Amino acid sequence: MSIALEPARPFEPIRRSEAERLDALQAYDILDTPPEPEFDRITRLVTRIFDVPISTVTLVDADRQWFKSMQGLSICETPRSESFCDHSVQANAPLIVEDAREDPRFAENPQVVGPPHIRFYIGAPLRTLKGHVLGALCAIDSTPRKASARDIAILTDLADMVVEQIELRQTAAVDGLTGALRRSSFIDSAATAMRQTRARNEALSCLLLDADHFKRINDTRGHAAGDAVLQAIVESCRSVLRSSDIIGRLGGEEFCIMLPGADERRALGVAQRLQHAIAALPATQGHGVTVSIGISSAGPAHGDLSALISAADCALYAAKGRGRNCTVVSGRDDLSG
Known part of the structure; x- marks a missing residue:
């Protein structure tokens, strides 16, 4: 019964x-x-x-x-x-x-x-x-x-x-300002995503995103304006990302995104959509905000989470060196935007 x-x-x-x-x-x-x-x-x-x-x-x-x-x-x-x-x-x-x-x-x-x-x-x-x-x-x-x-x-x-x-x-x-995961929680979630994608033999890509010239916004517009920009960036990211994607705030104006099931080319497409969406945000238009993005994908060269994020960080550094407002894929000069 x-x-x-x-x-x-x-x-x-x-x-x-x-x-x-x-x-x-x-x-x-x-x-x-x-x-x-x-x-x-x-x-x-x-x-x-x-x-x-x-x-x-x-x-x-x-x-x-x-x-x-x-x-x-x-x-x-x-x-x-x-x-x-x-x-x-x-x-x-x-x-x-x-x-x-x-x-x-x-x-x-x-x-x-x-x-x-x-x-x-x-x-x-x-x-x-x-x-x-x-x-x-x-x-x-x-x-x-x-x-x-x-x-x-x-x-x-x-x-x-x-x-x-x-x-x-x-x-x-969750980070109280932006709603993105805090660093420690993001690392835990990203490690879980890496284990799951490996078990299913699926791709996994990492995006490291940084707001360009963010200090200038804080210095010239004030911290309240800077906070509004960070909130707008995360809201814009969420409008592009899937529910299965993971976004965390690693500190300051730097964010990390894990894309389960996404290879390099798909990750590059996501990065380009993120850049376009952020550039179109009313909250950022008056402040001249752009973002630089570094991409890495799980593989033999970066077999653990730390290596995956480190590779994305190196790609982000290269994007900054190219004048900002662009995306660089780790180890791939032919896959950049």
């Missing part, structure tokens, strides 16, 4: 908003990150309060469910097709499954007929302040059980605590 204690939204609107939901999940930059005690504390509480052997903070990605925190499991993800939590995500409502073997949706699920032999499931959606459901907080048992409205109320409160931690995590990672 399964019970949804809140009315589900119509199915079609949910499907139409799935891309938006996935974009929101990517924006939190939490997938494939190491365990964190703030989340583990909550799943431990769930196992104790509900007296169950398994609890997870589950984030539902496009084709998988990934566990940010887990108690009682040794795997970190499963296919989305096997996910109980996805049903809570799609319904945007808590879900109780009192006996999975008696529920036709789950009776043949590999997680039911095989380890961990799920019989009882209770999950509450992880709903952000903007209404995006990222996943669910769940309690799982290998024996059938009953659950009450009180149980759902408790689990929903704990799910809200998970979302608060996700929001706090993002706030701490």
